[in-house]
Amino acid sequence: MLTLKNSKKIFWVIAGFIILTITVLIISIILTGKSNKASRQEFISKIPYYQQEFTISYSKNKDQIYINVIKEPYDLNRQKAEKWIKDNGQNPQQLKILYTPTNVFRNLNK
Secondary structure (H helix, E strand, O other): OOOHHHHHHHHHHHHHHHHHHHHHHHHHHHHHHHHHHHHHHHHHHOOOEEOOOEEEEEEOOOOEEEEEEOOOOHHHHHHHHHHHHHHOOOOHHHOOEEEEOOOOOHHHHO
16 A cells, blocks of 8 residues: 555655756767767878878868868769768768858759
């Protein structure tokens, strides 16, 4: 039979569990945010990056990545540059990237 004393114990156990869960979630959010920021800084520290087919540079003022594809095949070399970005822990879809030569990649810049 559930008594008032037992129901208070159950309430405090559940409340403690909820508080513990919320605390763990908050700590994980804080730590995840810091690790992503550090990862981005590490990535930016590797730029400028030069290859025969492409270069990758970064503008701090505009917070923008510039990919300059130097040689044909332009599309393949653009993909190589994006692969380098992914291999270094970043998602090209989440970065502001300007591709050059723009006449070749006009549709990608929109």
